[in-house]
Amino acid sequence: xxxxxxxxxxxxxxxxxxxxxxxxxIAPLTMAFTYATRPSATAGFTVPFLAIFLAxxxxxxxxxxxxxxxxxxxxxxxxxxxxxxxxxxxxxxxxGLFGCAGSLIxxxxxx
Amino acid sequence: MRKIFGIIxxxxxxxxxxxxxxxxxxxxxxLPPLGNFLNPYSGVxxxxxxxxxxxxIALNSSSVAQEVRIIFxxxxxxxxxxxxxxxxxxxxxxxxxxxRLFQMDISTRSPAGRxxxxxxxxxxxxxxxxxxxxxxxxxxxxxxxxxxxPDLLENVDAYTAGINYYIENLSPAHYxxxxxxxxxxxxxxxxxxxxxxxxxxxxxxxxxEEDIEMSNAFKLLGKDDFKVVYPLYNPKDIPVIEGxxxxxxxxxxxxxxxxxxxxxxxxxxxxxxxEGVGSNNWAISGSKSExxxxxxxxxxxxxxxxxxxWYEIAITTPDFSAHGVTLxxxxxxxxxxxxxxxxxxTNVGHDVSDYYTVAWTDENRTSYMLDGKATKAxxxxxxxxxxxxxxxxxxxxxxxxxxxxxxxxxxxxxxxxHDEASTPEFMTFxxxxxxxxxxxxxxxxxxxxxxxxxxxxxxxxxxxxxxxxGKLPIKTYGEGVMIGDGSSTKNGWQGFIxxxxxxxxxxxxxxxxxxxxxxxxxxxxxxxxxxxxxGYRGRMAHSVLSQDSTFSIADMxxxxxxxxxxxxxxxxxxxxxxLDSSNLKQASLLxxxxxxxxxxxxxxxxxxxxxxxxxxxxxxxxxxxxxxxxPTPDTWVTINLMESSKDHPFYDIQATPYTENLKxxxxxxxxxxxxxxxxTLGATKKAHIPHLTRLPAFSSDTIHIGGTKRALNxxxxxxxPSWRMIVALGENPEAYGMYPGGQSGNPASAYYMNKIDAxxxxxxxxxxxATQPESISSPIFKITISNEE
Numbered sequence: 001x002x003x004x005x006x007x008x009x010x011x012x013x014x015x016x017x018x019x020x021x022x023x024x025x026i027a028p029l030t031m032a033f034t035y036a037t038r039p040s041a042t043a044g045f046t047v048p049f050l051a052i053f054l055a056x057x058x059x060x061x062x063x064x065x066x067x068x069x070x071x072x073x074x075x076x077x078x079x080x081x082x083x084x085x086x087x088x089x090x091x092x093x094x095x096g097l098f099g100c101a102g103s104l105i106x107x108x109x110x111x
Numbered sequence: 112m113r114k115i116f117g118i119i120x121x122x123x124x125x126x127x128x129x130x131x132x133x134x135x136x137x138x139x140x141x142l143p144p145l146g147n148f149l150n151p152y153s154g155v156x157x158x159x160x161x162x163x164x165x166x167x168i169a170l171n172s173s174s175v176a177q178e179v180r181i182i183f184x185x186x187x188x189x190x191x192x193x194x195x196x197x198x199x200x201x202x203x204x205x206x207x208x209x210x211r212l213f214q215m216d217i218s219t220r221s222p223a224g225r226x227x228x229x230x231x232x233x234x235x236x237x238x239x240x241x242x243x244x245x246x247x248x249x250x251x252x253x254x255x256x257x258x259x260x261p262d263l264l265e266n267v268d269a270y271t272a273g274i275n276y277y278i279e280n281l282s283p284a285h286y287x288x289x290x291x292x293x294x295x296x297x298x299x300x301x302x303x304x305x306x307x308x309x310x311x312x313x314x315x316x317x318x319x320e321e322d323i324e325m326s327n328a329f330k331l332l333g334k335d336d337f338k339v340v341y342p343l344y345n346p347k348d349i350p351v352i353e354g355x356x357x358x359x360x361x362x363x364x365x366x367x368x369x370x371x372x373x374x375x376x377x378x379x380x381x382x383x384x385x386e387g388v389g390s391n392n393w394a395i396s397g398s399k400s401e402x403x404x405x406x407x408x409x410x411x412x413x414x415x416x417x418x419x420x421w422y423e424i425a426i427t428t429p430d431f432s433a434h435g436v437t438l439x440x441x442x443x444x445x446x447x448x449x450x451x452x453x454x455x456x457t458n459v460g461h462d463v464s465d466y467y468t469v470a471w472t473d474e475n476r477t478s479y480m481l482d483g484k485a486t487k488a489x490x491x492x493x494x495x496x497x498x499x500x501x502x503x504x505x506x507x508x509x510x511x512x513x514x515x516x517x518x519x520x521x522x523x524x525x526x527x528x529h530d531e532a533s534t535p536e537f538m539t540f541x542x543x544x545x546x547x548x549x550x551x552x553x554x555x556x557x558x559x560x561x562x563x564x565x566x567x568x569x570x571x572x573x574x575x576x577x578x579x580x581g582k583l584p585i586k587t588y589g590e591g592v593m594i595g596d597g598s599s600t601k602n603g604w605q606g607f608i609x610x611x612x613x614x615x616x617x618x619x620x621x622x623x624x625x626x627x628x629x630x631x632x633x634x635x636x637x638x639x640x641x642x643x644x645x646g647y648r649g650r651m652a653h654s655v656l657s658q659d660s661t662f663s664i665a666d667m668x669x670x671x672x673x674x675x676x677x678x679x680x681x682x683x684x685x686x687x688x689x690l691d692s693s694n695l696k697q698a699s700l701l702x703x704x705x706x707x708x709x710x711x712x713x714x715x716x717x718x719x720x721x722x723x724x725x726x727x728x729x730x731x732x733x734x735x736x737x738x739x740x741x742p743t744p745d746t747w748v749t750i751n752l753m754e755s756s757k758d759h760p761f762y763d764i765q766a767t768p769y770t771e772n773l774k775x776x777x778x779x780x781x782x783x784x785x786x787x788x789x790x791t792l793g794a795t796k797k798a799h800i801p802h803l804t805r806l807p808a809f810s811s812d813t814i815h816i817g818g819t820k821r822a823l824n825x826x827x828x829x830x831x832p833s834w835r836m837i838v839a840l841g842e843n844p845e846a847y848g849m850y851p852g853g854q855s856g857n858p859a860s861a862y863y864m865n866k867i868d869a870x871x872x873x874x875x876x877x878x879x880x881a882t883q884p885e886s887i888s889s890p891i892f893k894i895t896i897s898n899e900e
Contacts, residue, residue: 023150024128031121041113059151065161067859071288072155074808087149087156090131094146097124104117 003047006037010051010095015059026052026091027098034102044103045096053092060084134294141231143292153284155291160860165892170280171899174201174272179896181206185889187854187862190425190881197269199426200442200541202896204273204300207422207439209894211856212278212297213287214418215439217803219304222246222311227497229295235497242493243507245514246310249529253306256531263535267302270442274300287856289804295498305537308440309561313528315413317562319643320464323376323522324742326593330372331736339761340733343592344634345747348646349653351565351579351626352614356636367590368602370468376594378740379466379517389648389825390457391671393625393656394569394577396618401663404841405569408667409446409455412825413833415800417810417864419852421446421834425881426544432882433544434846436834443540446836448846450880451547451571453838456564457626459579461642463527463561465590465604467512467597471521481511482599488515512597523597525604527561527582534558549574549617556580557610565626571840577624578615579631583608588639608638623656625649627823646747647677647821664847667837670823672873674708678746678821679718685753686721689777697785708824710793710817717789719819724780725749728771731764746821792817798828800851800867802858809858811851816871824873835875847875 010030017025030048039047060069061084073080131146148154165183177194179202184190189206193199207215220226224242227234241247257264278297290296329337392409400406413420421436424444435447446455470480478485489509497503508515512523535558542555552568556578559566563581568574584604596602614632616624629649631640654677655670656662687695687702695702701721704714726749727734733741752759758772771779793815802809818826825831831851839845851870855862869876881887 018150018152023146023152023154024132027124027128031124041116056151060156063151063156064159065164067161067861068156068159068288071808071858075292075806087151087154090145090149094124094128094131097120097127101117101120101124104113104120106117107114 002037003039003043006033006039006043006047007051009033010048011055014052014055014095023091024094026095030095031098031102034099035106038106039099039103041100041104045100048099049092049096052095053088056088056091057084060087143294147294148291153282155288157284158288158291158857158859160855160857162861167892168894170276170894170896172201172276172896173898174269174276175896175898177898180884181894181896182884182887183891183893184881184887185891186423186876187891188423188425190427190884190887192427192884194429196428196430196541196545197266199428200266200270201273201276203424203426203437203442204270204275205277205896206424206894207437208274208277208300210854211418211422211439212281213289214803214856215274215300215304215308216297218311219307219440222250222307222314223304224493224495227495229293229498231498232500235495235500235503238495239493239505240516242505243514243516244314245507245509245524245526245529246307246314247493248491248509248514249310249313249526250303250306252529252531253309253536254303256533257302257306257535257537260535260538263538264302266541267305267442267537271300271302271305288858289809293804305441308438309536310528312438313562315562316458316564317461317463317528319460319462320466320591321742322466322591322594323379323520324740326370326372327375327739328733328741329369329593330375331739331741332732336732336761339752339759340730340744340748341592341742342748343641344630345646345745345751347650347747347751348630348644349650350614350630350632351577351649352616352632352636354633354635356614356632357612358637365587367587367592368596368599369589369592370594370596372594375739376520376522379520379522389628389645389820391625391627391648391652391823391825392455392457392565392567392577393623393652393670394453394567394575395623395656395662396569396575397573399622399656399661400839401661402839402841402845404571404839405453405573405575406662406664406667406837406839407448407453407455407567407569407575408671408835408837409457409567410671410823410832410835411446411455411457412831414830415833415851417800417802417852417858418856419833419850421850423848423850423854423878427882431545431547432880434878434880435544435836436848436850437540441540442537443542444544445540446834447544448836448838448840448844448880449544449546450844450882451840452549452552453569453840453844453846454543454552455567455836457567458628459563459565459581459631459642460628460644461563461583461631461640462591463563463582463584465525465595466522467525467595467603469510469512469515469521469523469597476508476515476518479510480598486511510597511600512603522594527584530560530582532560534560536560548572549576552576553578565631567624567626569838569840571842571844574618575624576615576617577626579613580610581613583613583638583640586639589641590639592641612638621657625652625656627652645820648823648825651675651677651823664837664839664845668847668873668875671832671835671837673823674817674819675823676706676708676715676819676821678750679704679708679715680706681750682722682753683718685750686725686777686781689757689774690781691778694778694781694785698781700789708792708817708819708822710796710815711791712817713789713791715792715817715819716795717784720784720787721781722746724783725776728764728776728780729753729761731766732761735765796828798826798831800864801829811864811867814867814871832870835870837875844880846878846880848878849875 072083224238435444627648818824
């Protein structure tokens with residue numbers, strides 16, 4: 001349940017914030033959120049990764065009519081359909097790293 | 112421990128973000144900052160442009176006096192409707208930036224010598240050459256002289272304001288994708304950049320000179336042979352203006368003082384326009400037209416690029432309604448038509464770029480001898496802000512002649528392009544598009560300075576005309592062919608030809624005017640000139656237009672797309688009869704050829720290879736000298752020599768103990784090429800249109816297309832017809848046009864290169880003159896610019 005909330009929050013916040021702030025806003029955003037919510041290290045990586053990966057992939061799907069991915073495919077010499085995935089993976093990986101770092105840096109609650 | 116892992120991960124996260132925010136070079140290829148480039152919210156994805164994504168835009172600017180409407184028609188051509196000229200030019204600047212900002216930026220950074228600033232140290236050498244040629248200096252001179260015309264300059268100010276209005280309101284997310292890829296941002300436009308664009312055009316079209324090469328050839332061959340290999344004039348040529356010319360009291364027949372070389376000079380590295388750039392224009396009077404009114408055709412040929420060189424635009428105010436193409440970065444319409452007239456240009460090609468020797472008086476080269484006195488050189492320190500490097504400085508010495516282009520050679524460049532403008536040259540294409548009669552047009556375009564152009568004209572009063580228009584220096588005979596003696600100012604240009612004495616004709620009895628970059632005049636013209644001319648296309652146009660018949664619009668289209676080569680016809684008329692019977696059997700491809708350079712024909716590549724091999728043998732005295740910079744003899748010189756003599760001493764190959772004649776060379780060169788595999792012209796040519804950055808992803812695929820530099824359709828590999836226009840004058844002008852590309856500069860747009868296929872097939876779009884917004888049947892979207900405080 002907590003992970004779902006984290007996922008939904010990051011997914012929404014990424015899309016909203018990215019129209020105002022630079023793309024790397026996802027780094028402090030995810031780190032602050034995992035620091036605050038204290039998920040496990042695994043969830044600290046995977047939930048932000050999936051949230052940002054999906055947010056970026058869906059955004060690209062709605063923004064691009066296929067013309068940009070065709071160009072990028074030719075530019076980087078990879079199949080065109082892979083270019084949105086590569087882009088989304090980059091975003092997801094950044095979020096995952098900072099998300100995991102946020103969850104690890106926060107001291108565990110003492111029993 | 113957990114916290115340490117967290118900090119390590121944080122460190123790696125920061126490092127990864129830093130990596131994604133930085134530029135890198137992988138396998139020699141530069142990578143943009145991937146985070147900025149690939150994120151969906153401000154990265155390259157924002158440049159996606161779906162065909163149904165255009166919505167109307169309402170803008171507000173205090174720079175316009177009244178509301179301006181810009182309606183983009185179904186071909187994405189903007190139609191500007193304004194209440195006054197300045198508002199219209201503001202909108203022109205705006206739409207040009209809207210579609211072509213990156214192109215405008217790069218095409219003015221190039222002459223300014225500022226490419227390395229954004230593209231890195233690899234471009235520094237190029238930048239230095241551009242600055243040393245004095246293009247930036249020339250732009251400064253132009254802008255300074257423009258201040259003489261403050262009222263007229265307000266038109267350029269309005270155009271510049273329009274560009275800047277677009278830039279100021281452009282968010283980084285919507286920068287053209289090339290900016291994102293190359294990781295820099297657009298900067299403000301200014302009038303100097305308009306001047307730079309004019310200078311860049313002059314570099315392409317008025318940058319011809321072969322002074323060093325010709326001087327070397329003179330030294331190598333001696334006077335008599337030099338005249339054989341590099342004659343000034345082809346007697347077979349039909350000049351643009353056949354005369355009679357305005358007689359002068361004092362024809363300037365003195366020979367120029369030419370510097371005799373003591374040593375061979377190395378080639379000065381300078382950017383050059385590609386050989387064989389070939390444009391055509393002609394206008395026929397109503398008496399030769401099927402419509403009974405004049406027809407005007409113009410197809411300027413340039414190095415093709417994407418985004419397209421030209422931008423199609425229509426401008427309407429209460430005073431005029433014009434449609435045509437504009438060169439991005441200059442206000443007005445360069446080639447086009449309005450309700451009453453049509454106009455266009457081809458390049459003149461006179462040599463207005465001459466080198467003069469400089470004798471320095473001191474080791475530091477701070478002063479030089481001129482008219483018997485030591486004269487101080489002006490030292491100009493050029494500063495380069497190179498991406499990824501510290502500031503680089505370069506000192507350029509300026510003499511009374513002009514800059515020292517290469518410090519290793521004591522030659523100064525006298526180039527017309529450096530001169531201040533004595534007339535408001537920036538108004539030529541603004542005023543030109545508003546004219547209604549030829550007298551008005553002559554006055555409006557009389558302001559044009561450089562690069563000199565064959566300005567052609569036709570109107571619905573059945574007037575046609577052509578003027579070789581621009582500033583042309585008065586030279587003594589032979590001046591500028593080779594290096595001049597720079598010790599005396601008397602050896603330089605003696606002023607400029609008065610504009611009314613420029614070659615020109617109006618309503619000639621033959622019923623047409625025509626130009627195809629050939630010699631401007633016959634030798635009867637009282638002023639000397641030399642330059643970069645091509646005679647075959649002009650002869651082809653004349654051979655058709657001089658026929659005793661009337662011409663339709665379809666005839667004009669066929670003529671613009673003609674692949675017929677008079678050069679091939681003439682050459683094969685000499686070569687085939689000289690072939691031995693054994694070779695003749697193998698030459699059936701050529702003997703049956705109709706001299707058309709069609710894409711599917713196999714004969715043209717075979718002929719080209721054969722002729723090139725033959726030229727190498729005939730001019731072995733030139734081509735074997737690989738260490739000396741020498742000019743390549745013109746094709747027509749080779750053909751004329753073969754026609755006049757079959758045993759000229761030049762046919763003897765120096766490396767053999769025998770004495771060869773033409774027949775020997777013809778057979779030997781044929782044998783050398785006939786066994787090579789032969790493909791069609793289209794497959795051999797590999798024609799394509801590269802993007803400005805040369806990135807294949809943004810460039811066209813290979814285009815299967817015919818044409819040759821000696822045919823009216825002078826399509827080569829990447830050089831060819833950049834805009835084809837035909838206008839039938841009359842009560843309502845009927846116009847057709849096409850160019851290789853599209854209106855948008857965005858490689859992700861459907862309008863980026865949507866016209867290439869039609870252009871390659873020789874097809875045309877119908878261009879209606881939409882004098883009223885309501886007459887645009889299927890607009891894509893519109894922009895309204897209001898002044899609401």
